[in-house]
Amino acid sequence: MAEHESLEFGKADFVLLDNVSLEDFMANLKLRFEKGRIYSYIGEVVVSVNPYRSMNIYGRDTVEQYRGRELYERPPHLFAIADAAYKAMKRRNKDTCIVISGESGAGKTEASKYIMQYIAAITNPNQRAEVER
Numbered sequence: 001m002a003e004h005e006s007l008e009f010g011k012a013d014f015v016l017l018d019n020v021s022l023e024d025f026m027a028n029l030k031l032r033f034e035k036g037r038i039y040s041y042i043g044e045v046v047v048s049v050n051p052y053r054s055m056n057i058y059g060r061d062t063v064e065q066y067r068g069r070e071l072y073e074r075p076p077h078l079f080a081i082a083d084a085a086y087k088a089m090k091r092r093n094k095d096t097c098i099v100i101s102g103e104s105g106a107g108k109t110e111a112s113k114y115i116m117q118y119i120a121a122i123t124n125p126n127q128r129a130e131v132e133r
């Protein structure tokens with residue numbers, strides 16, 4: 001069983017909840033957060049909880065785990081969404097967007113920075129200069 005499927009960390013995707021109620025949603029979110037899992041999915045949407053502490057989950061090694069993978073192959077992460085958007089953009093040759101929503105202080109700006117960092121890391125050096133610009 002993959003690490004992110006282990007029940008020890010709660011359900012990685014809220015669509016797998018047996019009973020969809022606010023109580024069960026919050027209990028799963030809390031369990032995951034307490035185990036250091038700040039990201040979860042609702043299908044193709046990432047739910048993020050602001051950890052307010054530095055997490056060692058955005059490094060080069062993590063980038064490599066997500067590069068070119070499908071969404072459900074790895075534990076929920078912003079990098080999985082970034083990769084899916086990048087792949088969709090290349091496949092369709094059309095602009096793509098990622099919608100980030102949440103209340104003030106939820107971590108939207110940080111999330112957008114990690115997404116851009118990921119895109120910069122996986123594009124080739126010529127494109128990277130343009131992404132960084």
Ligand SMILES: Nc1ncnc2c1ncn2[C@@H]1O[C@H](COP(=O)(O)OP(=O)(O)OP(=O)(O)O)[C@@H](O)[C@H]1O
Nearest residue numbers: 050051052053054103104105106107108109110111
């Ligand atoms: N992934 C993260 N890891 C660690 N700390 C984080 C993370 N995301 C947010 N934070 C912390 O929370 C603070 C607020 O996050 P951020 O500025 O991204 O919120 P925001 O949703 O853009 O807020 P606003 O809507 O008010 O601009 C950051 O300065 C940082 O300290």
